[in-house]
Each structure stands twice: as C-alpha cells, then as structure tokens.
Amino acid sequence: MTQVTRAHADWDPMAQFVADPNDVRDPHAELARRRRELPVAIRPAGARIDGFEVYRYDDCASVLRDNETFSSESIRVSMADFMGKYPLVGMDEPVHRRLRSLVAQAFRQKTLAHFEDDLVVPVVDEMIDGFAARGQAELVREMTYRYPVQVIAVILGLPKDDYEQFHRWASAIISVAGRPMEGMQAAAELRAYLERVLEDRRANPHDDLITELATVELDGERLDDEEIFSFLQLLLPAGAETTYRATGNLLFGLLSNPAQLDALRADRSLLVAAVEEAIRWEPPLLITSRVAVRDAEVAGTAIPAGAQVIPNIGSANRDETRWDHAEEFDLFRESKPVISFGVGPHMCLGMHLARMEMRAAVNRLLDRCPNLRFDADAVERDDVHIHGETFRSPTMLPVLFDAA
Amino acid sequence: MLRIEIDATKCMGSGNCSFWASGTFDLGDDGVAFVKDPAGDPEDKVILAGQGCPTQAIAIWRDDERIV
Numbered sequence A: 001m002t003q004v005t006r007a008h009a010d011w012d013p014m015a016q017f018v019a020d021p022n023d024v025r026d027p028h029a030e031l032a033r034r035r036r037e038l039p040v041a042i043r044p045a046g047a048r049i050d051g052f053e054v055y056r057y058d059d060c061a062s063v064l065r066d067n068e069t070f071s072s073e074s075i076r077v078s079m080a081d082f083m084g085k086y087p088l089v090g091m092d093e094p095v096h097r098r099l100r101s102l103v104a105q106a107f108r109q110k111t112l113a114h115f116e117d118d119l120v121v122p123v124v125d126e127m128i129d130g131f132a133a134r135g136q137a138e139l140v141r142e143m144t145y146r147y148p149v150q151v152i153a154v155i156l157g158l159p160k161d162d163y164e165q166f167h168r169w170a171s172a173i174i175s176v177a178g179r180p181m182e183g184m185q186a187a188a189e190l191r192a193y194l195e196r197v198l199e200d201r202r203a204n205p206h207d208d209l210i211t212e213l214a215t216v217e218l219d220g221e222r223l224d225d226e227e228i229f230s231f232l233q234l235l236l237p238a239g240a241e242t243t244y245r246a247t248g249n250l251l252f253g254l255l256s257n258p259a260q261l262d263a264l265r266a267d268r269s270l271l272v273a274a275v276e277e278a279i280r281w282e283p284p285l286l287i288t289s290r291v292a293v294r295d296a297e298v299a300g301t302a303i304p305a306g307a308q309v310i311p312n313i314g315s316a317n318r319d320e321t322r323w324d325h326a327e328e329f330d331l332f333r334e335s336k337p338v339i340s341f342g343v344g345p346h347m348c349l350g351m352h353l354a355r356m357e358m359r360a361a362v363n364r365l366l367d368r369c370p371n372l373r374f375d376a377d378a379v380e381r382d383d384v385h386i387h388g389e390t391f392r393s394p395t396m397l398p399v400l401f402d403a404a
Numbered sequence B: 001m002l003r004i005e006i007d008a009t010k011c012m013g014s015g016n017c018s019f020w021a022s023g024t025f026d027l028g029d030d031g032v033a034f035v036k037d038p039a040g041d042p043e044d045k046v047i048l049a050g051q052g053c054p055t056q057a058i059a060i061w062r063d064d065e066r067i068v
C-alpha cells in the first residue's frame, strides 16, 4: 500500500507525452499495405487486443452499423474495472437505445450555441491568459491537455474550487491503461464525489448537466442513479481524452502546413473543414471493438461467433478508394463523412460538442496569438511528433507568436 | 429534384445529416430529424448526408430511382 501511495506522489501525468513506451510513430504505412493486401487480418499476437482487424472504410462501416451481429459488450467488459455498470458505449440493445435517448435528451436541452460563448470560449481564454504575454508556449501542457476536462467540469456544473481535483482524477483515469492502480483509485474517488454532487442537485436543482440527467424524462422513463454515474464517469475518457488529442492533431496538422494555417487565419470559415480533415488524417482514437455474437463474414473472411472484431478507424479514414492523396493533411480537399466518430447506433454523442470545442480553441488561439507558428528549434531539439497506436496525438506543440 | 424521406422510427437524432447539409435537414424538439427544404443544399451534399446517416434512416430518390 505504501508503495502505491509513493508511486502516486511521484507520478507525473505529463510524462506520458515524452516517454511513451509504445512510441508508435507511423502506423499508417503498414495500415495502407494491409488495406491493399489483406482487408481483414488477425491482429498480431502480443498486441493488446487480439481479434480480427478490419481496415477498409466500407467494411468498418458495415461492422459498426450491424449491431445485431457485432456486440459492444467487449467494450463494457474492458471498462468494467474503472467505469460504471452501464457505460453507454459498451451497452447493447435494447438497454442502449433507452439510455441513449435519455442522455441525448439531457444534452439537447442546452443548445451548443449557448455552450460555445458562455462556457467553452471562457475556458479557452483562461488557458491562453496563462501564456499570451510570453510570446511562446507549449500548447499540449498549457492548453490542449487541460481545456476539454475543464469544459466537462463546467458543463457538469462543478464548483470552481473543485476543478484542480477534478483534473487530477481525470488525468489518472485517462492514463488508466499505463497506471491501473492510480486510475482505479481515482475512478472510485470521483464516483464518491459525484454521488455527493448528485444528492445535492436532487435537493437544489441547478442549471447544469447533472441536474438535467437527474430530472430528464422520456415516455415515462427516467435514469436511475447508477445509470447517471455510469454516464458521468464515461465523459472523461470518451469526451476529454479524445478531444484533447484531436485538438493536438489539428494544431499539428496546421502548424506543419504553414500555407494552410495562413489561409485559415485569413478565412475562419475554413475551420469546419480543417476540423474534419484533422480527425480524418489523424483521429485521436484509432480503433474500437466489437464481438461477433454469431458466425459472420467481413470482406470474405469468416468470423466465428465469439471472436473480437476491431474496426481500424485510422485506416478506414485513409481509404484511397474514398479519398485522393489520403495520406496528406489537406483542408482544401472535398469534405465527406469520416468514421472518426464511429457510425451506427453508437455514433459519438459528443461529436458536435467536440467539433465546437476544437473550433473555439483554434479560433481563440489565432485571434490572440498573432503570427502563431511552430518553434522550429524546439521541434527539432525535442523531436516533436504524433505518436501512439490506439490513441494518437503530438508529444508536444512548442509554438512562438507575437506577445500580447 | 430529389425526394427525401426520413424514417422517424430509425432516426437516433445524431444530427449528422444537419451537419453535412444544414440547409436541407434539421432536428425537431423531439430529437428526430426532418426535411426543412429538399433543395436546401447542392445535391451532392444531400446525398453525402443521406449516406452518412448512422442508422440508415434516410432514403433518397432521384425521379423514380432510389439512390440512397
């Protein structure tokens, strides 16, 4: 026990950015080869998740759409130690549909337009306040890693004094794969904390998401406490980790393509396309998983009942039969739906929020940090790159700009 | 001219169609999509939006031919 406590004290969540033991830089060349040569492969032995991996866009989409053949139960099982009993993303029908329509109801009652100006922009601005006068920043540590967690804290309606603690729990939960003890302990503490908040909101309703979840009603159905906690706990891995990584990839794509960044600076209406292109080119989450509940076939490969099936989102998004020069970041390409948010009944509930957060972050950076560019010396010295096999994002984002 | 139908029993309220073709699709207060203007966007956008529907709730015809 003492050991665990000491490890916790020494633990620097930021270390993951520089010293990732699985520093997979470029899975894309190999993925492209598989897309061409073997559309479905048995995932290499030793990989964290074994199963049949699917590489082409249309095949990934058919797996994700067919939730009667391909169950999400494997996701629930993999999350069982640190998530609630009913994580939406890991539930099958008919439970999933009931939960989804209830939480969607709670999400909808607040319009995103009001979120952007009242909640998200102030959070982003506060982060930028921290470095605007310096003319230089490391945007992963000083902004992208932090702002989506804070947005969730604000949407939930947590008191400002609790943000620091909430961030610590979030970091530990997000890093649960590498540090299971800390992750599980944080998940338990967060759960106890949320129980207190929910109890309070039942007595004193606020204008926030927790109150909304506690009171939402659809066709006489309501969410029970366990369902509410499961949803709230899911928001950190599902909503914060993905969004911070996606924002990092968007900034990396723009900063390494200065002509595109200049075009965007001059014409912000390109932001919508820039976000779509970034999540196509380097989605923050490369794979998801399903289990075949009966014998099935994908692209001519027989999948026995009980086998895991892993749609590779990162590969599907670069399917050359769907996109020209698919390996390049090009915000001027003709936009068409990507698979980064999944598809089918589990398609991301937070996709409009995530897109808006990313737009707001880049918009405010460009407004407040004139002449924003990569710090070329630091990029070279620190060997800055996007890395990761399951989750991908930049190691760092050292930038220079004209100080405010 | 395209003819568009949305199957309300299949629509999960994702808002994907209104993201891709916001002149054509909108979400009602009940969270179900509806067609507000079948000619609200260029045809290719409307078709992309239809194909992108996560639950295949959108059907599109050109003349008598079903294209989505």
Ligand code: HEM
Pocket (backbone or CB within 6 Å): A064, A072, A075, A088, A089, A090, A100, A234, A235, A238, A239, A240, A242, A243, A246, A279, A283, A284, A285, A288, A289, A339, A340, A341, A342, A343, A345, A346, A347, A348, A349, A350, A351, A353, A354, A355
């Ligand atoms: C760029 C950022 C994001 C990406 C790339 C992303 C990606 C995904 C993907 C791929 C899925 C489907 C997983 C599957 O089918 O197995 C999903 C589901 C989900 N996402 Fe996101 N997400 C992002 C942001 C968010 C945000 C901000 C929220 C918070 C509200 C969120 C909440 C959820 C939830 C609750 C689900 C489960 C939906 C269901 O099972 O019905 N996500 N996301």
Ligand code: SF4
Pocket (backbone or CB within 6 Å): B006, B010, B011, B012, B013, B014, B015, B016, B017, B018, B025, B027, B032, B033, B052, B053, B054, B055, B056, B057, B058
């Ligand atoms: S894309 Fe499909 S599921 Fe989503 S709102 Fe439109 S019709 Fe409904």
